[in-house]
Amino acid sequence: MGRRLLFLGPPGAGKGTQAEMLARTLGVPHISTGAMLRDNVERGTELGMKAQAIMAAGDLVPDDLVVAMVKDRLGQDDAACGFLLDGFPRNVGQARALDEALGAGALELALLVEADEEELVARLLQRAIEEGREDDNEQTIRNRLQVYRDETEPLVGYYPDNGVIVVAVDGMGTVDEVFSRIVKALATN
Ligand code: AMP
Numbered sequence: 001m002g003r004r005l006l007f008l009g010p011p012g013a014g015k016g017t018q019a020e021m022l023a024r025t026l027g028v029p030h031i032s033t034g035a036m037l038r039d040n041v042e043r044g045t046e047l048g049m050k051a052q053a054i055m056a057a058g059d060l061v062p063d064d065l066v067v068a069m070v071k072d073r074l075g076q077d078d079a080a081c082g083f084l085l086d087g088f089p090r091n092v093g094q095a096r097a098l099d100e101a102l103g104a105g106a107l108e109l110a111l112l113v114e115a116d117e118e119e120l121v122a123r124l125l126q127r128a129i130e131e132g133r134e135d136d137n138e139q140t141i142r143n144r145l146q147v148y149r150d151e152t153e154p155l156v157g158y159y160p161d162n163g164v165i166v167v168a169v170d171g172m173g174t175v176d177e178v179f180s181r182i183v184k185a186l187a188t189n
Contacts, residue, residue, distance in 0.1 A: 012120035
């Protein structure tokens with residue numbers, strides 16, 4: 001049985017990059033709801049059309065849409081032997097829906113990647129230049145950080161209360177430095 005992990009942390013903490021590297025190392029699928037939603041927007045699917053304006057504003061896409069998308073993805077064969085969730089759950093409602101879908105005790109561990117607020121904003125602004133993501137402008141970035149504090153950060157308390165350990169990893173430094181901290185954290189947890 002492969003590992004069943006999830007990444008928590010604010011936008012810009014480096015979750016996406018780290019999750020991709022870790023998924024490759026562990027041989028489990030990297031399930032990024034942000035990437036899946038962006039793909040739907042690009043393809044102009046019904047889900048994409050519903051999500052587009054919400055994502056551009058940096059708000060959360062409604063739980064029912066995201067939960068259905070994730071359940072569908074977790075039902076695919078490659079997720080049977082472990083997975084790495086990135087960007088989901090984003091609030092307590094989604095976490096409860098995931099617990100229901102997977103059954104109690106299915107999630108092993110949450111990795112919380114943290115970085116200073118100034119560093120987060122600087123990284124997201126840099127990504128705006130490099131990747132041209134519609135939601136990487138300063139106003140949307142501030143909103144996404146606020147949404148993280150209000151909606152997602154409570155999961156740092158929710159998971160330990162529900163039997164999933166949360167391991168904090170310092171997200172400051174280079175990609176390789178952060179990755180080695182993550183590998184070390186997983187080896188001891
Ligand atoms: P991310 O790539 O994880 O930063 O996500 C980009 C955007 O996609 C977010 O700002 C939300 O608008 C949307 N999104 C991604 N994951 C979720 C989720 N689990 N629930 C609701 N909206 C999401």
